[in-house]
Amino acid sequence: xxxxxIRRTLQAVIVLLVMSAIVFLxxxxxxxxxxxxxxxxxxxxxxxxxxxxxxxxxxxxxQYLVFLGNALQGNLGDSFVYNEPAIRLILQRMPATLELAVxxxxxxxxxxxxxxxxxxxRPSGVAGKSIMVGSIFGFSLPNFWQGIMLILLxxxxxxxxxxxxxxxxxxxxxxxxxxxxxxxxxxxxxxAINLALFNTSLVIRLTxxxxxxxxxxxxxxxxxxxxxxxxxxxxxxxxxxxxxxxVTVIGLELASLIAFAVxxxxxxxxxxxxxxxxxxxxxLDRPVIVAYMMIIVLMFIAINLIVDILYSVxxxxxxxxxxxx
Amino acid sequence: MADPILKVSNxxxxxxxxAGVVKSVDDVSFEVAPGEILGVVGESGSGKxxxxxxxxxxxxxxxxxxxGSIVFDGRDLVGLDDGQMRRLRGKRIAMIFxxxxxxxxxxxxxxxxxxxxxxxxxxxxxxxxxxxxxxxLGMVGIPSPDERLKSYPHQFSGGMRQRVAIAIALLHxxxxxxxxxxxxxxxxxxxxxxxxxxxxxxxxxxxxxxWITHDLSVIAGLAQRVAVMYAGKVVETGTxxxxxxxxxxxxxxxxxxxxxxxxxxxEPLAQIPGMTPSPLNLPQGCAFRTRCPKAxxxxxxxPGITAPLPNRFIRCFHPVEAQEVIGEAVSA
Ligand SMILES: Nc1ncnc2c1ncn2[C@@H]1O[C@H](COP(=O)(O)OP(=O)(O)OP(=O)(O)O)[C@@H](O)[C@H]1O
Ligand code: SF4
Ligand SMILES: [Mg+2]
Numbered sequence: 001x002x003x004x005x006i007r008r009t010l011q012a013v014i015v016l017l018v019m020s021a022i023v024f025l026x027x028x029x030x031x032x033x034x035x036x037x038x039x040x041x042x043x044x045x046x047x048x049x050x051x052x053x054x055x056x057x058x059x060x061x062x063q064y065l066v067f068l069g070n071a072l073q074g075n076l077g078d079s080f081v082y083n084e085p086a087i088r089l090i091l092q093r094m095p096a097t098l099e100l101a102v103x104x105x106x107x108x109x110x111x112x113x114x115x116x117x118x119x120x121x122r123p124s125g126v127a128g129k130s131i132m133v134g135s136i137f138g139f140s141l142p143n144f145w146q147g148i149m150l151i152l153l154x155x156x157x158x159x160x161x162x163x164x165x166x167x168x169x170x171x172x173x174x175x176x177x178x179x180x181x182x183x184x185x186x187x188x189x190x191x192a193i194n195l196a197l198f199n200t201s202l203v204i205r206l207t208x209x210x211x212x213x214x215x216x217x218x219x220x221x222x223x224x225x226x227x228x229x230x231x232x233x234x235x236x237x238x239x240x241x242x243x244x245x246x247v248t249v250i251g252l253e254l255a256s257l258i259a260f261a262v263x264x265x266x267x268x269x270x271x272x273x274x275x276x277x278x279x280x281x282x283x284l285d286r287p288v289i290v291a292y293m294m295i296i297v298l299m300f301i302a303i304n305l306i307v308d309i310l311y312s313v314x315x316x317x318x319x320x321x322x323x324x325x
Numbered sequence: 326m327a328d329p330i331l332k333v334s335n336x337x338x339x340x341x342x343x344a345g346v347v348k349s350v351d352d353v354s355f356e357v358a359p360g361e362i363l364g365v366v367g368e369s370g371s372g373k374x375x376x377x378x379x380x381x382x383x384x385x386x387x388x389x390x391x392x393g394s395i396v397f398d399g400r401d402l403v404g405l406d407d408g409q410m411r412r413l414r415g416k417r418i419a420m421i422f423x424x425x426x427x428x429x430x431x432x433x434x435x436x437x438x439x440x441x442x443x444x445x446x447x448x449x450x451x452x453x454x455x456x457x458x459x460x461x462l463g464m465v466g467i468p469s470p471d472e473r474l475k476s477y478p479h480q481f482s483g484g485m486r487q488r489v490a491i492a493i494a495l496l497h498x499x500x501x502x503x504x505x506x507x508x509x510x511x512x513x514x515x516x517x518x519x520x521x522x523x524x525x526x527x528x529x530x531x532x533x534x535x536w537i538t539h540d541l542s543v544i545a546g547l548a549q550r551v552a553v554m555y556a557g558k559v560v561e562t563g564t565x566x567x568x569x570x571x572x573x574x575x576x577x578x579x580x581x582x583x584x585x586x587x588x589x590x591x592e593p594l595a596q597i598p599g600m601t602p603s604p605l606n607l608p609q610g611c612a613f614r615t616r617c618p619k620a621x622x623x624x625x626x627x628p629g630i631t632a633p634l635p636n637r638f639i640r641c642f643h644p645v646e647a648q649e650v651i652g653e654a655v656s657a
Pocket of ligand 3: 374
C-alpha cells in the first residue's frame with residue numbers, strides 16, 4: 001500500500017512537470033499576450049514596461065524555470081489580466097463547478113444505474129427498449145442544444161425554474177455552497193441535468209451490458225439454485241459484480257465533468273472554472289491557463305487513485321500492492 | 326425399491342431461438358428413488374444439463390418447458406409459480422454445477438455465500454448458521470473450515486471450490502441432488518475422493534441423486550441405474566451392470582466401445598463415426614441414423630420405446646445382437 005502510494009505520487013509529479021512544460025510552450029507558441037492586453041494606442045515605452053512587468057522579456061526557458069521555482073513554493077503566478085494570484089482566481093470559482101459536477105454525477109448514478117438494470121433484466125420489454133432508445137438521444141444530441149431546449153421548456157414555457165446563474169449560497173460544515181439553499185437547488189437543477197445527460201446515457205448502456213453479461217454466468221444461476229430471492233440475486237450477486245466496471249467509468253466521468261463543464265457553464269451562465277478558462281484562453285492569460293491545467297491534472301490523478309482503492313473494495317481479487325500501474 | 330421421489334415423464338424443453346427451435350430435451354422420461362443414484366450419460370450437447378435445469382426450474386428464455394411433467398414428491402413442478410419453486414430450490418432439490426471455477430461468486434466471501442443459502446429457507450441465528458457451515462465444510466473434507474469461511478473463492482483450488490459447492494448443496498439435506506458433471510473439471514485423484522464422499526453422503530442420508538456425466542466409467546462404479554441420452558432423447562435405460570454388460574442401443578454400444586477396458590488392452594479404441602448432428606438440423610426419424618452402423622430405411626421414422634429384454638428400455642428398431650457387443654464380446 002505504501003509503495004503503491006509513493007509510486008503514484010512520483011508519477012503524479014512527473015506528469016505535472018511534463019504537462020506544465022507543454023502548456024507553457026503551447027501558450028508561448030500561440031501568440032503574444034501583450035498584443036492583446038495592451039490598448040492599441042499605447043506607446044512603445046508602455047509596451048516595454050508591460051513586457052518587463054509580466055516577465056516576458058526573458059527567454060522562454062528562463063521564464064519556465066522562474067515559474068517552476070515559484071511553483072515549488074505554491075505560487076503559480078499572477079494573472080496577466082486580473083493581477084491576482086491565478087490559483088486564487090481558480091479556487092474562487094471551483095466550488096461552483098464542483099457542486100455542478102457532483103450533482104450531475106449523482107444524477108447519472110441514481111438515474112443511470114436503475115434504468116440500466118431495468119433494461120438489462122427485461123431486455124425485450126417495452127420499458128427496456130424505450131430506455132435504450134432514450135439513451136441514444138442522450139448520447140447523440142449536442143450538449144448545448146439540449147441545454148437550450150431545457151431552458152426553453154422549463155424556464156421559458158413552463159416558468160418552473162430559473163434560466164441561468166447560480167443561486168444563493170450558504171455556509172454549512174465550513175463549506176460554502178449553493179446546495180444548502182432552496183434557491184440554489186432551483187438554479188442548479190437544469191444545468192446539472194444538462195451536464196448529466198451524456199453520462200447518464202453512458203451509465204445506462206454500460207449497466208445494461210454488464211447486467212446482461214453477469215446474469216447469464218454460472219454463479220448467478222447457482223445463486224438462484226440455492227433458492228435465493230430475486231431481490232437478493234440481483235441486489236447482491238449481480239450488483240456487486242457490475243460495480244467493478246461502473247466504478248472506473250463513473251470516476252473518470254466525475255473528472256471529465258469538472259474539466260469539461262465549459263459548454264454547460266456557458267449556456268447557463270454558471271460562474272464556474274469553465275467560464276474562467278475560456279476567457280483566459282482568449283486573452284492568453286498564461287498563468288491562469290497553466291494553473292488551471294495543473295489543478296485538473298491533479299484532480300484526475302486523485303480520482304484515479306480513489307477509483308483504484310474502490311476497485312480493491314469491490315473486487316477481492318485485486319489487491320493494491322499487486323497493482324502495476 | 327422405494328417409490329420414486331422424482332418422476333419425469335415426457336419432458337420437452339425447447340429453446341425458441343431466432344434460428345429455429347432447438348429441442349434440447351425431447352420426450353424424456355425417467356425416475357429416481359430415495360437412496361438411488363441414476364446416471365445420465367451422453368456426449369456434449371445431448372441435453373443433460375438442460376434436463377437438470379428443467380427440474381430446477383432454471384431454464385431461461387428463449388428456452389422453456391414445453392411439455393411433460395416433473396413430479397417431485399407427488400407434486401408436478403411444471404407450472405409451479407416462482408415463489409413455490411424458490412422454496413424447493415436449494416432446500417429439497419439441490420444442484421451442483423459443471424464448472425467449479427464459475428459456480429461461486431468471485432466477489433463474495435464463502436461465509437456470505439453459505440449463510441445466505443441457509444437464511445433463504447430458515448430463520449437461524451448467525452452463530453448457529455456459522456456452525457452449520459463449518460460442519461458442512463468439514464463433512465466434504467475441507468480442513469480448518471473456520472479460516473476457510475472468511476476466504477474468497479479465488480483463494481481456493483478447483484477441487485476445493487467444488488467441495489464448497491457440494492457443501493452448499495448439502496446444507497439443507499435435500500431429498501434430491503442433481504450433480505452436473507461435478508468432477509469432470511478435476512484431476513483424477515481429487516475426482517476419486519469426491520466421488521467416494523458423495524457416495525457415502527447419499528447412502529447416509531438416503532438422498533436421491535441424478536449424476537450427469539459424459540464419462541461412462543464414472544457411472545459404472547457409482548450409479549445403480551443409467552439413462553443414456555442422445556440428441557435430447559433418452560435412448561436406453563436399465564441397471565448399470567446390465568447396460569454395460571449387454572448394451573442394446575447401437576449408440577450405447579459405441580459409447581462403451583470407446584471406453585478403455587482391461588479386456589481389450591492393446592487394441593485400438595472403437596470410435597463412433599461422424600459428428601453430433603446440429604441441434605437445429607436433426608435427421609428425420611432416429612437422430613442417430615447418420616452415424617449408426619445398423620441404420621436402414623425403417624429408421625427414417627422416430628422409433629418408440631421398446632423393451633427387448635425384461636426391464637430394458639430402448640428407442641431403436643434394430644437392437645444390438647449379443648455378438649455385436651464391442652465391449653465384452655472379445656473376452657466372452
Ligand atoms: N440458451 C440456449 N439457447 C439455445 N440453445 C441452447 C441454450 N442452452 C442450451 N442449448 C442447446 O441445448 C442443447 C443441450 O445442451 P446441454 O447444455 O444440456 O448439453 P449437455 O448434454 O449438458 O452437454 P455438455 O456435456 O457439453 O455439458 C445443446 O445443443 C445446446 O445447443
Ligand atoms: S433406430 Fe436405426 S438408426 Fe436409430 S439407433 Fe436403431 S438402428 Fe440405428
Ligand atoms: Mg452440461
